[in-house]
Amino acid sequence: MRNFSNDHSALALNTATLGHNLDGRGAGWSPEQVIDACAARGMAGIVFWRREIGPRAVEIGERVRAAGMEVVGLCRTPYIVGAEAPRDLDEARASIDMAAGLGTSILTIVSGGTEPGTKGVLESQKILADRLASLAPYAAERGVKLALEPLNPMFGGNRTVLMTVRDALRVCEMVGAPNLGVAVDVYHVWWDADLRDSCARAGDRILGYHLCDWLETTRDMLLDRGMMGDGVADLKAIRAAVEDAGYAGACEVEIFSAADWWMRDPAEVLDVMVERFRAVC
Amino acid sequence: MRNFSNDHSALALNTATLGHNLDGRGAGWSPEQVIDACAARGMAGIVFWRREIGPRAVEIGERVRAAGMEVVGLCRTPYIVGAEAPRDLDEARASIDMAAGLGTSILTIVSGGTEPGTKGVLESQKILADRLASLAPYAAERGVKLALEPLNPMFGGNRTVLMTVRDALRVCEMVGAPNLGVAVDVYHVWWDADLRDSCARAGDRILGYHLCDWLETTRDMLLDRGMMGDGVADLKAIRAAVEDAGYAGACEVEIFSAADWWMRDPAEVLDVMVERFRAVC
Numbered sequence: 001m002r003n004f005s006n007d008h009s010a011l012a013l014n015t016a017t018l019g020h021n022l023d024g025r026g027a028g029w030s031p032e033q034v035i036d037a038c039a040a041r042g043m044a045g046i047v048f049w050r051r052e053i054g055p056r057a058v059e060i061g062e063r064v065r066a067a068g069m070e071v072v073g074l075c076r077t078p079y080i081v082g083a084e085a086p087r088d089l090d091e092a093r094a095s096i097d098m099a100a101g102l103g104t105s106i107l108t109i110v111s112g113g114t115e116p117g118t119k120g121v122l123e124s125q126k127i128l129a130d131r132l133a134s135l136a137p138y139a140a141e142r143g144v145k146l147a148l149e150p151l152n153p154m155f156g157g158n159r160t161v162l163m164t165v166r167d168a169l170r171v172c173e174m175v176g177a178p179n180l181g182v183a184v185d186v187y188h189v190w191w192d193a194d195l196r197d198s199c200a201r202a203g204d205r206i207l208g209y210h211l212c213d214w215l216e217t218t219r220d221m222l223l224d225r226g227m228m229g230d231g232v233a234d235l236k237a238i239r240a241a242v243e244d245a246g247y248a249g250a251c252e253v254e255i256f257s258a259a260d261w262w263m264r265d266p267a268e269v270l271d272v273m274v275e276r277f278r279a280v281c
Numbered sequence: 282m283r284n285f286s287n288d289h290s291a292l293a294l295n296t297a298t299l300g301h302n303l304d305g306r307g308a309g310w311s312p313e314q315v316i317d318a319c320a321a322r323g324m325a326g327i328v329f330w331r332r333e334i335g336p337r338a339v340e341i342g343e344r345v346r347a348a349g350m351e352v353v354g355l356c357r358t359p360y361i362v363g364a365e366a367p368r369d370l371d372e373a374r375a376s377i378d379m380a381a382g383l384g385t386s387i388l389t390i391v392s393g394g395t396e397p398g399t400k401g402v403l404e405s406q407k408i409l410a411d412r413l414a415s416l417a418p419y420a421a422e423r424g425v426k427l428a429l430e431p432l433n434p435m436f437g438g439n440r441t442v443l444m445t446v447r448d449a450l451r452v453c454e455m456v457g458a459p460n461l462g463v464a465v466d467v468y469h470v471w472w473d474a475d476l477r478d479s480c481a482r483a484g485d486r487i488l489g490y491h492l493c494d495w496l497e498t499t500r501d502m503l504l505d506r507g508m509m510g511d512g513v514a515d516l517k518a519i520r521a522a523v524e525d526a527g528y529a530g531a532c533e534v535e536i537f538s539a540a541d542w543w544m545r546d547p548a549e550v551l552d553v554m555v556e557r558f559r560a561v562c
Contacts, residue, residue, distance in 0.1 A: 083497065113513070114497065114513040119513055119514065119515035119516070119518070120514065120515030120518060121472055121474060122474060122515075125474075152435060153433055153434050153435065153472040153473075154435030154499070156471070156472040156495060156513070157495055157496060157497040157498060157499060157512070158498045163472045163474075164474075166474070166475075170474070190401065190437070191401075191402055191437040191444045193402060193403060193444075193445075193451070214437060214438055215438060216364065216394065216395065216438040216439050217439050218435070218502075221499075221502060231438070232394070232400055232401065232437070232438050233400065233401065234400035235400070237400070237401060
């Protein structure tokens with residue numbers, strides 16, 4: 001296995017790892033506190049969630065850059081298909097505007113689930129492609145790339161119709177827009193024996209790499225992700241697959257962990273993140 | 282879409298659908314009561330679990346055949362790899378003996394999880410193949426075929442290293458034993474856009490077809506499977522994929538449903554099973 005440099009210049013924080021600092025999770029840090037803590041640890045950047053930004057996109061983006069980092073991405077559009085998707089794309093366009101305001105070039109998309117009146121995923125993937133075809137030019141005009149994030153198949157039904165990098169690439173090919181690509185998240189794709197081949201095929205369509213670990217015993221589908229090194233994902237192999245395909249962007253740690261990491265001091269979480277990234281990723 | 286004959290001559294019961302009639306679930310029916318109820322409804326056969334059989338394999342197998350049905354299969358060997366697998370294959374061989382005693386030709390295998398000291402699934406798949414290579418001849422001598430059942434990727438870690446039909450076929454090819462094949466279970470593979478291709482490649486290695494539905498919102502990973510027609514799986518397409526590949530065996534209904542179907546009168550569950558199978562499968 002290839003050895004990566006053991007620095008952490010590529011490391012980024014997805015604020016989900018600190019429980020979004022919302023809803024009574026984590027220490028309730030403001031975006032400014034998160035920015036300062038990440039900069040102090042020499043991180044490359046931060047990925048925010050829309051709910052943390054509100055009307056302050058431009059201000060927060062400038063603060064991140066003033067601290068010597070970049071806004072690596074924004075999570076995420078509303079669902080585009082499925083029973084829980086909004087009726088039109090207005091909110092999706094608003095999230096593109098927010099990404100542009102933050103000065104980030106990457107906006108993540110979780111597709112949403114199987115479209116009402118259909119079965120399986122194939123028909124919904126086509127409907128998804130149609131809607132993305134109308135959304136992608138709006139994003140391109142604002143300098144924003146759209147990163148389709150396949151989710152673990154356990155999220156099929158109500159959350160996703162993209163279960164693999166291969167699924168996401170199929171939709172990219174249907175749309176054919178130059179600013180549409182894929183986000184590769186360890187939690188969702190660690191199990192895929194074809195991942196290395198899919199990443200090679202994705203090439204410069206890989207727009208993000210999200211890190212955590214898959215715990216041997218996962219007690220909660222949504223909120224029991226592990227810190228890197230605590231689980232069974234082959235993190236070095238996945239990073240090699242992504243980077244050998246040409247990805248040179250940030251490695252973004254995104255850990256939803258209601259019972260463990262969200263209960264800890266955010267400063268401790270960030271310190272462990274840095275240490276584990278250097279040791280096992 | 283192809284139309285299937287709307288009879289239910291291919292329908293079989295996996296006793297998990299009645300909560301195994303154990304642990305206070307269902308009505309606590311004996312194997313004899315299950316046999317009589319299935320025969321009365323014109324089903325093709327029954328799949329039992331080891332815990333229901335104990336030392337009565339020969340007697341129960343004869344009773345099923347006397348009722349005009351067959352024992353479609355036995356669930357299942359212990360895990361073969363992973364932290365929870367037994368240290369040797371003695372219990373796996375005992376489950377082969379039980380399948381032979383029941384007079385069924387199909388024994389299902391759930392692989393078990395990632396082998397301690399390894400990461401990901403690929404190395405564990407090789408270890409699995411090594412162990413199956415020593416188990417398969419023992420089964421062949423007793424007229425038993427081993428059906429590797431890929432599980433939904435959410436069961437990676439502690440339960441499976443086979444997430445797709447493609448994974449299971451890869452292991453079959455490593456082993457090369459004529460009595461090793463694949464079980465296709467809707468709950469585990471409904472989301473796989475490559476399923477039809479994988480089934481075509483599997484051909485006569487498809488040894489079982491397990492039915493249920495994937496609910497749009499799955500509240501529990503293990504015990505919230507839906508009755509056919511209540512979810513988003515494309516049941517007709519999956520059955521066509523399996524049967525177009527050459528599978529001509531039973532369609533086995535296997536529904537783990539702690540909060541819904543296990544709470545109902547088993548006679549009602551069987552009646553709904555028949556009705557839904559004729560209507561939507």
